[in-house]
Amino acid sequence: MSAVAFTGTSVMDIDAAKIRGAGSNVHFDKVSVAYGSHVVLHPLTLDIAPGEILAMIGPSGSGKTTALRAVAGFVRPASGRIRIGATDVTDLPPYERGLGMVVQNYALFPHMRVEDNVAFGLRAQGADKALIGERVKDALATVGMATFARRYPRELSGGQQQRVAIARALAVRPRVLLLDEPLSALDAQIRRNMVEEIARLHRSLPGLTILYVTHDQTEALTLADKIAIMRDGRVCSHGPTTELYRRPPNRFTAEFLGRANLLPVTVAEAVGSKGFATARHGDVVLTGAGRDEEAGDKSLLCIRPQHLSLTAGGEHTNRIVGTLREVHWQGELTHLVLDVDGTPVRVSATKLPVELPEPGAKVPLFFAPADTSLLPEDAGV
Amino acid sequence: MLVWSRPGRIVLWLLFALIFGVLFLAPLAVILLSSLADQWNGVLPNGLTTEHYTDVVQGQAWNAVKASLVTGFLASALALVSGTWAALALRVQGATLSTVLGLLFFIPSAVPSVSVGLGLLVAFSHPPLLLNGTIAIVMIAHFVLISAFTFGNVSAGLARLSPDFEQVASSLGARPAYRLWHVTLPLLAPYLVAAFGLSFALSMGELGATVMVYPPGWVTLPVSIFSLTDRGDIFAGAALTMILVAATLVLLLGLERVTKRATGA
Ligand SMILES: Nc1ncnc2c1ncn2[C@@H]1O[C@H](COP(=O)(O)OP(=O)(O)O)[C@@H](O)[C@H]1O
Ligand SMILES: [Mg+2]
Numbered sequence: 295m296s297a298v299a300f301t302g303t304s305v306m307d308i309d310a311a312k313i314r315g316a317g318s319n320v321h322f323d324k325v326s327v328a329y330g331s332h333v334v335l336h337p338l339t340l341d342i343a344p345g346e347i348l349a350m351i352g353p354s355g356s357g358k359t360t361a362l363r364a365v366a367g368f369v370r371p372a373s374g375r376i377r378i379g380a381t382d383v384t385d386l387p388p389y390e391r392g393l394g395m396v397v398q399n400y401a402l403f404p405h406m407r408v409e410d411n412v413a414f415g416l417r418a419q420g421a422d423k424a425l426i427g428e429r430v431k432d433a434l435a436t437v438g439m440a441t442f443a444r445r446y447p448r449e450l451s452g453g454q455q456q457r458v459a460i461a462r463a464l465a466v467r468p469r470v471l472l473l474d475e476p477l478s479a480l481d482a483q484i485r486r487n488m489v490e491e492i493a494r495l496h497r498s499l500p501g502l503t504i505l506y507v508t509h510d511q512t513e514a515l516t517l518a519d520k521i522a523i524m525r526d527g528r529v530c531s532h533g534p535t536t537e538l539y540r541r542p543p544n545r546f547t548a549e550f551l552g553r554a555n556l557l558p559v560t561v562a563e564a565v566g567s568k569g570f571a572t573a574r575h576g577d578v579v580l581t582g583a584g585r586d587e588e589a590g591d592k593s594l595l596c597i598r599p600q601h602l603s604l605t606a607g608g609e610h611t612n613r614i615v616g617t618l619r620e621v622h623w624q625g626e627l628t629h630l631v632l633d634v635d636g637t638p639v640r641v642s643a644t645k646l647p648v649e650l651p652e653p654g655a656k657v658p659l660f661f662a663p664a665d666t667s668l669l670p671e672d673a674g675v
Numbered sequence: 676m677l678v679w680s681r682p683g684r685i686v687l688w689l690l691f692a693l694i695f696g697v698l699f700l701a702p703l704a705v706i707l708l709s710s711l712a713d714q715w716n717g718v719l720p721n722g723l724t725t726e727h728y729t730d731v732v733q734g735q736a737w738n739a740v741k742a743s744l745v746t747g748f749l750a751s752a753l754a755l756v757s758g759t760w761a762a763l764a765l766r767v768q769g770a771t772l773s774t775v776l777g778l779l780f781f782i783p784s785a786v787p788s789v790s791v792g793l794g795l796l797v798a799f800s801h802p803p804l805l806l807n808g809t810i811a812i813v814m815i816a817h818f819v820l821i822s823a824f825t826f827g828n829v830s831a832g833l834a835r836l837s838p839d840f841e842q843v844a845s846s847l848g849a850r851p852a853y854r855l856w857h858v859t860l861p862l863l864a865p866y867l868v869a870a871f872g873l874s875f876a877l878s879m880g881e882l883g884a885t886v887m888v889y890p891p892g893w894v895t896l897p898v899s900i901f902s903l904t905d906r907g908d909i910f911a912g913a914a915l916t917m918i919l920v921a922a923t924l925v926l927l928l929g930l931e932r933v934t935k936r937a938t939g940a
Contacts, residue, residue: 367846388845388846394846397839401839414847415849418844
């Protein structure tokens with residue numbers, strides 16, 4: 295409640311808040327959501343630290359929006375509690391939660407100019423005029439839209455509208471910023487720029503806690519401190535972005551977050567003190583980074599396409615041989631598809647040998663044990 | 676069914692012109708001609724005159740126009756407020772309740788308006804609900820008949836409104852009343868104006884119920900037209916009809932301009 299009481303806040307406090315960082319943590323405590331008898335969110339326990347960007351990513355219908363809307367207060371949990379900072383917000387109406395929300399189709403109020411859209415939250419909360427003027431200017435400057443203050447939303451491009459929508463959410467100095475697929479309606483080029491801008495925005499407002507829902511792994515990998523991967527209403531993995539990418543705990547995570555080659559292997563020698571295990575793929579013995587694999591375990595060896603090399607050397611002590619099937623040249627990258635004993639293996643290479651092998655040729659591939667990860671073989675979670 | 680060939684399109688246009696001409700324009704043209712007719716014995720009037728207009732203007736025309744406009748305005752305003760209120764209230768109810776109540780709203784449209792008038796007459800003829808012979812009962816009759824249309828129009832508008840607008844407003848700290856006033860109603864404005872225009876037009880042309888309940892001294896345009904033609908004064912009735920058509924048109928055009936300015940379209 296305190297977050298929406300602006301009476302007495304002066305312009306001085308704003309800058310202080312900016313430096314200090316106004317972010318709070320968000321805590322899901324066994325939150326479940328059901329529509330009738332259809333459970334769309336199974337008891338979810340998750341914490342977003344103050345100032346953290348958590349990307350919630352998963353296929354369509356996996357419950358991401360539902361989780362976000364539960365925080366915003368538009369979906370009532372069937373069980374569990376949601377806390378923002380020290381406040382249990384589970385029973386609070388949306389307008390008392392002190393959040394900012396940005397949705398896919400911007401939802402700018404079409405009958406208001408840009409500046410009035412951005413001022414909306416503060417006016418609704420009864421902030422005083424001087425403060426509103428200052429905040430609106432500040433928020434529009436933050437997203438680089440200061441010169442568009444007098445325009446109507448229909449006079450802006452999609453990217454500009456989304457910036458205004460972000461400014462509108464920032465102007466209320468939310469404790470938490472909720473973004474639901476904010477870039478999905480934009481085309482690829484603008485989307486890339488906006489991802490970078492949101493990253494920059496977060497650097498300038500380091501205290502702001504952000505829940506970023508998307509189905510786009512690039513956005514998640516670029517922006518997020520941590521990622522939660524959703525599948526069928528459950529979090530199937532959650533962790534720091536790079537760790538989740540480098541050491542995916544399961545097959546779904548490996549395949550959803552970037553491209554992954556998964557070679558079926560049998561663990562030959564349990565994980566040693568350095569964290570590596572040896573495993574057999576047919577007759578080939580490979581070394582991979584493991585967790586708690588025991589000898590004899592069926593496992594999958596995950597290798598990212600960019601970590602496979604056509605040339606030996608250095609750390610690349612693992613070697614497999616595949617039959618080249620396809621070559622796709624894409625300018626910056628060349629994608630090769632090979633067949634390794636029935637498993638399709640992709641290679642993304644920036645440098646290729648001068649003489650590219652022909653499709654049908656046997657090609658050796660080299661990779662470093664440190665770039666691999668052993669996963670439990672069971673399909674799915 | 677799109678028709679692209681040139682002859683095909685010509686045939687379609689002719690068909691459209693025929694239907695539109697025969698069903699809509701011909702009666703109007705006949706009324707216009709009779710309102711200006713001197714005598715009409717053959718296929719066309721024998722001569723033209725503005726005598727009927729001067730007659731009705733000197734007679735009951737202005738009172739009738741006034742009665743119709745005041746009734747239309749008040750009944751439509753009332754219907755707009757209550758129809759909007761009902762649509763907003765029903766939106767937050769369960770689907771079954773809102774379907775049932777929504778249907779109830781439309782029952783008066785399915786009953787002959789004469790019966791609605793009769794019902795009101797009977798219902799309001801005893802104290803404490805003694806409204807017979809008052810202007811209020813005319814307003815009530817019109818209100819009952821047109822509120823279904825305002826309700827329908829506003830409900831349609833609400834259904835098309837993305838919930839995102841209101842949800843974003845709430846999340847930014849807008850309480851329900853503030854949100855209604857600053858987001859929902861402005862976004863509904865085009866539907867509200869359309870609902871008001873439609874109600875007004877319906878009220879301007881309402882006869883069946885009005886005939887049953889109107890008090891002396893509050894004779895609306897359709898009632899005047901009816902009594903003129905009933906007396907055999909066809910030409911005067913036609914002149915008054917043209918005045919009704921003109922008044923309604925001016926009103927609807929005015930409303931359209933207001934909407935355009937309000938929504939900035
Ligand atoms: N209002 C609703 N009523 C019933 N089912 C819903 C409703 N909203 C969402 N769902 C269902 O909940 C599931 C999760 O939806 P959602 O959270 O929107 O997924 P995501 O955002 O990950 O695509 C889907 O199966 C969807 O059909
Ligand atoms: Mg979604």
